Amino acid sequence: MSKLSKNQKDLKEALLSLNRVMAEKILKKLKKQNSTLFLVENVFIPVIEDIGIGWENGDHALSQVYWSSLYFEDWVDQEINLGFAQKSNHPKMAIAVLEDYHGLGKKIVLSIMRASGFDLIDFGIGISVDDLVQKTIDEQIEILLISTLMLPSVLRIADVTGKLKEKGHEVKMIVGGAPFRFDRELWKNTDADLMVGNAGDVVGVINGLIEKYFR
Amino acid sequence: MNSLERVLTTIGQKEPDRVPFFLMVTMHGARELGLSIEEYFAKGEQVADGQLKMRKKYKHDCLYNFFYAPVEIEAMGGEVIFREDGPPNSGRPFIENIEQIEMLKLPVPTESPIINEVLKGTRIMKAEVGDSVPIIGVVMSPFSLPIMQMGFSNYFDLIFKRPDLFQRLMSLNENFCIAWANAQLEAGATAICYFDPFSSVTVTPKNEYMKTGFEVAKRTIGQIQGPTATHMASGRCLPIIDSLANTGTLIVGVSVEEDLKEIKDTCKEKLTVLGNLNGIEMCRWDDKTAEQKVKDAIKRAGKGGGFILADNHGEIPWQVPEEVLLSISKAVHKWGKYPLQWADEK
Numbered sequence: 001m002s003k004l005s006k007n008q009k010d011l012k013e014a015l016l017s018l019n020r021v022m023a024e025k026i027l028k029k030l031k032k033q034n035s036t037l038f039l040v041e042n043v044f045i046p047v048i049e050d051i052g053i054g055w056e057n058g059d060h061a062l063s064q065v066y067w068s069s070l071y072f073e074d075w076v077d078q079e080i081n082l083g084f085a086q087k088s089n090h091p092k093m094a095i096a097v098l099e100d101y102h103g104l105g106k107k108i109v110l111s112i113m114r115a116s117g118f119d120l121i122d123f124g125i126g127i128s129v130d131d132l133v134q135k136t137i138d139e140q141i142e143i144l145l146i147s148t149l150m151l152p153s154v155l156r157i158a159d160v161t162g163k164l165k166e167k168g169h170e171v172k173m174i175v176g177g178a179p180f181r182f183d184r185e186l187w188k189n190t191d192a193d194l195m196v197g198n199a200g201d202v203v204g205v206i207n208g209l210i211e212k213y214f215r
Numbered sequence: 216m217n218s219l220e221r222v223l224t225t226i227g228q229k230e231p232d233r234v235p236f237f238l239m240v241t242m243h244g245a246r247e248l249g250l251s252i253e254e255y256f257a258k259g260e261q262v263a264d265g266q267l268k269m270r271k272k273y274k275h276d277c278l279y280n281f282f283y284a285p286v287e288i289e290a291m292g293g294e295v296i297f298r299e300d301g302p303p304n305s306g307r308p309f310i311e312n313i314e315q316i317e318m319l320k321l322p323v324p325t326e327s328p329i330i331n332e333v334l335k336g337t338r339i340m341k342a343e344v345g346d347s348v349p350i351i352g353v354v355m356s357p358f359s360l361p362i363m364q365m366g367f368s369n370y371f372d373l374i375f376k377r378p379d380l381f382q383r384l385m386s387l388n389e390n391f392c393i394a395w396a397n398a399q400l401e402a403g404a405t406a407i408c409y410f411d412p413f414s415s416v417t418v419t420p421k422n423e424y425m426k427t428g429f430e431v432a433k434r435t436i437g438q439i440q441g442p443t444a445t446h447m448a449s450g451r452c453l454p455i456i457d458s459l460a461n462t463g464t465l466i467v468g469v470s471v472e473e474d475l476k477e478i479k480d481t482c483k484e485k486l487t488v489l490g491n492l493n494g495i496e497m498c499r500w501d502d503k504t505a506e507q508k509v510k511d512a513i514k515r516a517g518k519g520g521g522f523i524l525a526d527n528h529g530e531i532p533w534q535v536p537e538e539v540l541l542s543i544s545k546a547v548h549k550w551g552k553y554p555l556q557w558a559d560e561k
Binding site for chain 1: 296298300301302304305306307366367368371374375416417418419420423449451453471472473493494495496498499532533534
């Protein structure tokens with residue numbers, strides 16, 4: 001787990017205990033000396049990553065990850081209303097829950113990504129392989145995130161990658177969801193480029209991908 | 216010893232003749248009968264037949280009347296989506312906004328066709344095995360059911376924003392769950408597996424669990440007229456073991472993400488441990504791996520009784536090959552015989 005500064009630790013504590021008043025107070029104080037962008041990139045994102053790792057290690061609960069990501073998104077929305085301009089120049093991205101109706105992971109990832117300045121298209125839940133392939137091509141998606149909870153859905157991801165290749169559409173694919181945590185080798189069967197073990201890792205993984213393939 | 220005697224001995228925290236072994240196979244019964252998963256679960260007599268055939272093949276110590284997770288949802292008029300290669304899932308939640316709970320009414324379980332198929336299957340199994348094999352009935356806990364009734368995020372909102380409506384939903388679900396569990400016991404189930412993943416610390420922090428899932432479980436389990444096993448369906452539970460014991464449950468189904476020895480030591484004399492083979496990894500095990508995993512689990516938790524070997528989720532994935540299940544069974548019968556002298560050897 002990364003070492004957090006005192007400010008980061010205080011914010012983390014406020015988020016984990018669902019104490020919005022405390023979180024507001026901490027952020028208000030920090031804003032006097034820092035820009036919103038600085039707070040997003042150097043305070044919020046490391047804290048969210050840390051909470052995600054804590055969940056993966058069994059130290060925190062999913063409800064805490066959910067509320068933290070939602071608070072992060074709400075806070076950034078407030079800042080946007082106050083004039084904060086997010087970055088908009090990044091590869092075109094989308095997220096979907098493949099053949100599966102469990103949408104919580106997607107919702108958390110969307111909140112974290114949007115709050116971190118990434119604009120994602122939401123392809124929704126329960127999408128079939130063919131629909132996902134078609135939408136990815138139609139929307140000219142360059143980075144595709146696929147969330148799954150059920151093992152049979154995981155096993156269909158390779159069909160998505162295969163069909164996209166067949167159709168000559170270049171896309172970087174990131175997968176995540178419970179089955180990948182229970183079998184760390186499983187994601188390799190999907191032909192995806194990367195796997196994220198928890199939603200908190202997604203911003204770092206996307207930034208790494210952009211740095212490597214899109215700069 | 217027959218299977219029931221073996222299980223009762225281990226629950227009594229004593230060593231039986233062999234480590235009891237619950238192979239929680241559900242969909243594999245469809246393969247035995249040459250049916251699709253949807254066809255198989257349409258009739259209770261088919262599930263009973265599948266369970267009996269699988270027990271004969273894999274030589275495990277229980278029969279399992281579990282059809283699929285959204286049985287309660289189907290009984291409540293919700294949507295169930297079948298697929299050819301995995302467990303049926305609940306579809307669009309029937310509680311679309313929190314305010315609906317104010318006027319919500321739930322049916323009487325035994326008026327539902329799917330519930331009656333489960334009960335029919337249970338009666339057939341009971342007639343076949345009598346008191347020689349435990350028949351495990353299943354309920355979704357009132358606290359975990361809303362994941363399917365309203366979706367995860369709406370449920371988080373309900374708990375934290377509308378405690379009044381949360382209490383109302385719990386009250387409705389508790390009544391349903393108690394009636395459903397007792398109907399299964401009356402039909403011949405020996406014990407009820409109380410699936411409660413939302414109570415695991417993977418989902419809910421301990422302090423919140425104590426105010427919510429714990430109270431619900433205590434009230435509900437207290438009114439189920441037979442023994443219960445609380446199953447976390449892959450979720451972690453080590454920090455709440457003592458509280459789980461205080462709900463009145465006898466057995467806890469534990470996650471592969473936690474150390475089985477630590478769990479066993481914490482459960483000592485309070486709860487019997489059920490677990491914790493990794494069902495997802497199991498899909499790619501070979502004979503040697505299966506034997507090693509079984510040996511490891513028995514070595515970590517078998518001594519002194521209080522342990523039933525099983526998978527960690529309460530449902531073996533459809534993708535796990537028959538050969539792997541046979542290898543697991545062979546290994547339990549080879550390495551599970553008490554006393555476990557080999558487990559002390561370095």
